[in-house]
Amino acid sequence: MLVFATLYTCLLAGFCASDSLADTIVLKNGRKIVAGNIVESDGKVTYQTPAGEMSIPESIVDHIDKNDFAYTSADAARSAAASVHVDAAAIAPTTGYDTIAALAVHDAAIDYEYLARLDNQARFGAAIDIAKDAAAHHAAAQFLIRRGDTNSAIDQYKQALVFAPQNTGLLLNISVLYLRQSRFTDAIDALEQARRVAPNSADVAKLEGWAYYGANKVDQAVSEWQIAQKLRPDPDVAQALKKAERDKSEEETYREGETAHFDLKYSGAATPDLAAAILAALEDDFNDIQSQLDYTPPEQIGVILYTDQAFADITRAPSWVGALNDGRLRIPVQGLTGVTPQLAHVLKHELTHSFVGQKTHGRAPTWLQEGIAQYMEGLRSGPSAAALLQAASEGRPPQFNGLEGSWMELSGEPAAYAYAWSLAAVESIVDSGGMGDVSRLLDRVAVDPSPEQALEAALHENYSDLTAQTIQYLRHQYGR
Numbered sequence: 001m002l003v004f005a006t007l008y009t010c011l012l013a014g015f016c017a018s019d020s021l022a023d024t025i026v027l028k029n030g031r032k033i034v035a036g037n038i039v040e041s042d043g044k045v046t047y048q049t050p051a052g053e054m055s056i057p058e059s060i061v062d063h064i065d066k067n068d069f070a071y072t073s074a075d076a077a078r079s080a081a082a083s084v085h086v087d088a089a090a091i092a093p094t095t096g097y098d099t100i101a102a103l104a105v106h107d108a109a110i111d112y113e114y115l116a117r118l119d120n121q122a123r124f125g126a127a128i129d130i131a132k133d134a135a136a137h138h139a140a141a142q143f144l145i146r147r148g149d150t151n152s153a154i155d156q157y158k159q160a161l162v163f164a165p166q167n168t169g170l171l172l173n174i175s176v177l178y179l180r181q182s183r184f185t186d187a188i189d190a191l192e193q194a195r196r197v198a199p200n201s202a203d204v205a206k207l208e209g210w211a212y213y214g215a216n217k218v219d220q221a222v223s224e225w226q227i228a229q230k231l232r233p234d235p236d237v238a239q240a241l242k243k244a245e246r247d248k249s250e251e252e253t254y255r256e257g258e259t260a261h262f263d264l265k266y267s268g269a270a271t272p273d274l275a276a277a278i279l280a281a282l283e284d285d286f287n288d289i290q291s292q293l294d295y296t297p298p299e300q301i302g303v304i305l306y307t308d309q310a311f312a313d314i315t316r317a318p319s320w321v322g323a324l325n326d327g328r329l330r331i332p333v334q335g336l337t338g339v340t341p342q343l344a345h346v347l348k349h350e351l352t353h354s355f356v357g358q359k360t361h362g363r364a365p366t367w368l369q370e371g372i373a374q375y376m377e378g379l380r381s382g383p384s385a386a387a388l389l390q391a392a393s394e395g396r397p398p399q400f401n402g403l404e405g406s407w408m409e410l411s412g413e414p415a416a417y418a419y420a421w422s423l424a425a426v427e428s429i430v431d432s433g434g435m436g437d438v439s440r441l442l443d444r445v446a447v448d449p450s451p452e453q454a455l456e457a458a459l460h461e462n463y464s465d466l467t468a469q470t471i472q473y474l475r476h477q478y479g480r
């Protein structure tokens with residue numbers, strides 16, 4: 001039987017672990033079981049482990065900790081931002097917002113002349129004119145956001161803030177957009193400005209917590225979320241706070257190292273030499289991925305080196321998980337004294353996830369994330385090509401729309417199959433149009449309504465074209 005040899009390595013080594021999310025069952029005796037697919041019913045708790053399905057009586061279970069790892073903290077910030085709703089009334093309470101919005105955006109376009117007129121009136125400083133100007137720019141920004149044009153939406157808020165620098169509605173909205181783009185420092189600046197006007201805003205504290213968390217400043221994230229919880233308790237914040245507090249207590253004793261693009265923390269189990277070697281390898285990887293994907297992450301990327309035990313305690317990840325990327329790269333390095341070839345693969349794979357996640361504002365489908373990460377770490381389809389071609393000839397070609405979401409439910413062969421097709425698809429894209437096509441595709445993924453629409457916009461292909469192209473590529477490149 002043919003197997004997907006290389007891809008099992010990827011799975012078992014576990015550095016694709018961000019797709020293998022898991023929860024923790026905490027027993028009354030204090031023991032913890034890390035598992036996936038936890039189902040509670042009929043007095044039993046059933047769960048999946050790498051060894052198969054297990055079940056235990058509910059009576060011995062204290063509670064279940066749910067995990068929610070995301071590729072980037074931008075993802076987390078994005079969903080957090082979605083829960084902060086700043087409506088038009090908060091921006092321009094004294095104006096008839098709907099009337100102004102209808103003048104600012106009509107016939108599926110922004111009326112820039114109207115906006116310029118309002119800007120001119122606002123210059124004289126009358127409160128009502130400033131409010132009208134804010135309302136119009138907010139309407140224009142919301143229109144641009146629906147079109148996926150975050151940069152231009154930010155420009156609209158910036159323009160409105162020229163005349164209304166103390167409008168907290170505008171400040172919250174612009175900081176949400178900065179968070180989406182992983183521009184944490186800009187978000188913090190806008191939020192600090194909002195705080196001076198509205199010191200007791202729970203939304204300011206909540207968003208600032210996400211901004212600090214994204215900027216790898218866990219201490220400040222914890223204190224912001226504590227403030228937010230005092231002002232207005234919120235279950236999302238409670239969960240984020242719990243996770244950040246676990247990080248904070250572990251990292252208190254850690255040493256730090258910094259380079260242009262990375263902020264590294266490590267425990268006493270790692271030597272300064274190892275930390276320096278890892279930073280040097282990451283800097284090389286950064287430069288390579290930066291030029292290949294034509295993208296520069298706007299902020300330093302956090303990296304944490306763990307001992308194996310601390311890694312399991314903090315990430316609550318299964319014991320077979322090698323490393324994680326949940327916005328920071330979390331890498332267990334027990335017993336290592338230098339960058340081994342396997343660690344080098346792990347570093348580049350996980351770092352690629354950070355680039356792809358940030359370039360697409362957290363919108364990349366899983367097949368594209370994993371395809372690019374495997375490609376960048378240097379894997380190629382040779383060892384799995386025969387199995388993939390056979391699967392295709394048996395009527396099991398890849399179903400890319402089924403591989404867009406979480407791969408958490410996949411295990412064993414279906415997962416290996418998913419990784420293998422994803423790598424082959426990315427290889428075929430690079431083969432036909434170079435890395436420039438991959439980069440363009442990622443740019444469209446960031447703004448288009450669906451990954452398939454992005455594929456059509458960037459490469460003039462739909463999923464069935466991509467399937468045919470992938471199969472043809474495998475035959476041509478690796479066929480006998």
Ligand SMILES: [Zn+2]
Nearest residue numbers: 015016370373
């Ligand atoms: Zn991966």
